[in-house]
Amino acid sequence: MSQLNFRTYQRRNVTRESGYHTCKETTGSECIVIHANRCNINQNEIFTFKKNNLHLKKTFGKNSSILAFGGYIYCQKSINITYDLSYIKNKKTFNYTINQTTPLNANDWNNIGFHKLIEIENYPLLENIIIKMKIATPDNNYIDLIGFDINIIDKSEFEDEKFAKSFYQKTNMHIPHIYYLNTTLPIKEYLISNQQFSKGQLVVLKSCNRCGRFLPINIKNEINTLAFSLHCKKQAPCKHSAFKAYKIQNKINKQELIDFGIKIENDKVISYYGHQLECKACKKFFVNTPLNPQRNAQQFKEDGLRRRAIEILINELLHTNLIHFEFEKKTRKQFAEYIWNKFDHKCFKCKKELTLNEMNLDHTMPLAYLYRLDDTATCLCSxxxxxxxxxxxxxxxSKDELIELSKITGLPLKKLQSKEINKEVLNLLVKNVVWFYDDFLMHPEYQKKRDGILTANKINDSLKRVIANKVDLAEEYKKRTGHYPSSITIIEK
Ligand SMILES: [Zn+2]
Ligand SMILES: [Zn+2]
Ligand SMILES: [Zn+2]
Incomplete structure (x- = not known):
């Protein structure tokens, strides 16, 4: 099946720096299966975690840092958790209590954790960081723990302030994955209290195709999701192989998995609803945020949802970031301003003077033919x-204009005179056609109807218009999967 071809573009060498796709080894269809750490608890049990020191790191463009703690916990009977946090900074001791009074789900897994914003000032070192996780519980209870870590949020993209808004929106729904902590540490790594653990229940940790982490899915009660959203919630069972079947990467007794009630086929864990390839955090930051860009005058003015979708699609396939992210990261300068200066603040066609706000960024080579917006863009009036x-x-x-445009943009004249679809992107699209239909077009934004038409259909149709004489994407999908995609409406001939 298509699995082998799936997202093979991730293994291409990419010269351009790309902050988003850090992971080249995971496709989102792998898993490891491990045992949680079980602990019997009685009233007011305290788990104490300690880290000797942590280096603060500037986050979201500010001189502050975020300390984070989190993990995944299963409790037989419902419990309540509060935290005490203390650390030493510049020889002073700081103490905090974090109250999260919502009781945890009984007989199920829960995502837990918290974060604390810390001003760096001139002291970037924290020492003796102690977190007391205080559990109020009924008698004779037990908990299973997995994936606990304490750290400073340290993800290069988060240096940039534009991720702050997304981080602080619906934060609680995304704890602890949003912190990008290490989820595969042994429980004793930072635990200094003397609880005894035994072998707990099995947990499936699935890979994220963006960050490469292995994060838990709730295989026995998938509806209560952990680190991944479901793929086919409404049309279960999920029939998409990459989304529902996860190849087991570690040595584990298969019979034990089956006895526990996990469905297995060909060394793969089978999920009923299927899960997204990206973890919830990567989905939040790197799929949904670019999809709903914050409106500002310098950004794309020409971005109807369909055009924006194609722009995102091309960047996903090429393994690049949207130009305005990439550009600012590299040069700390607004992309739009760069183009505006390059064209001497004038519309290239009519030479009218334009303010930065009046400028329209034109793709030069057309978006519809799969050319991304990049630093060869043209400055035009509306x-x-x-x-x-x-x-x-x-x-x-005109011929003269083309010569001048070639000089300014750096695009070869021959290229400007050609009328060719971007073959590199087209090839990638064909190679990743299953991903295109089963993941990209499955995004809720594209599965919405606007003016009575499914947005995914509009996107698909506009691609069809330019590539129809070369390849039929839906047919290509059918060749690989044996059926037509469900993310668009197909009218059979
Ligand atoms: Zn991820
Ligand atoms: Zn599915
Ligand atoms: Zn003009």
Whole structure:
């Protein structure tokens, strides 16, 4: 099946720095199965975790850092957890109590953790960090623990302030995955209290195709999700192989899994609903945030949802970031301003002076033909931007204009005179056609109807228009999977 071809583009060498796809080994269809750590608890049990020191790190463009703690916990009877946090900074001791009074689900897994914003000032070192996880419980209870870690949030993308908004929105729904902690540490790594543990229940940790972490799914009660959202919640069971079947990567007694009630086929754990390839955190930051860009004048003005979808699609396939993310990260300068300066603050077509806000970024080579917006963009006024829209430069500009445009953008004249679809992206799209239909177009935004038409259909149709004479994507999908994609409406001929 398509699994082998799936996302093979991730193994390409990418010269351009890409902060998002840190992981080249995981496709989202692997798992490891391990035992949780079980502990019998009675009233007011305290688990004490300690780390000797932590180096603070600037986060979200501010001189502050975020300390995070979290893990996954199963409790037989419902419990309540509060935390005490203390640390030494510049020889002073700080103490905090964190109250999260919601009782945890009984007989089920729970995502837990908290974070604390710490001003760095001139003292970037914390010492003697102690977290007391205080559990109030009925008698004769037990808990299973997995994936506990304490650390400073240290993800290079988070240096940038533009991720702050997303981080602080619905934060509680995404704890602890949102912290990008290590989920595979032994429980005793930082635990200094003397609880005794025995072998707990089996847990399936599935890979994320973005961050590469192995994070838990709730295999016995998938509806109560842990680190991954479900793939086919409404149309269960999930029939998408990459989303529902996870190849087991570690040595484990298969019979034990079966006895525990986990379904296995060909060394793969089978999930009923299927799960997303990206963990909830990666989905939140790197899929949903670019999809709903914060409106500001310098960003794409031409971005209807369909066009934006194609822009995101191309960047996903090429393994790059949207240009305005990538650009600012590299040069700390607004992409739009760079283009504006390059064109001397004038519309390239009519030479009218433009303010930065008046400028429209034109793709030069058309988006519809799978060219991404990059630093070869053209500065146009709104009239000429809408006039040019998706035409090739050669159909819109005179010979002299093409020569001048080649000089300014750095695109070879030959390229500007060509009328070719972007073959590299097209090949990647064909190679990743199962991903395109089963993941990309399955995004809830694209599964919404607008003016009575499914957005996924619009995206699919506009791609079809430009590539139909080369390849039929839906047929290509059918060749690999044996059926037509369910993310679009197919009218059979
Ligand atoms: Zn992830
Ligand atoms: Zn599915
Ligand atoms: Zn103009």
């Amino acid at each position: 009239t000429h931007n809408s006039q040019k829209s998706d035409t090739f430069p050669v159909d819109y500009y």
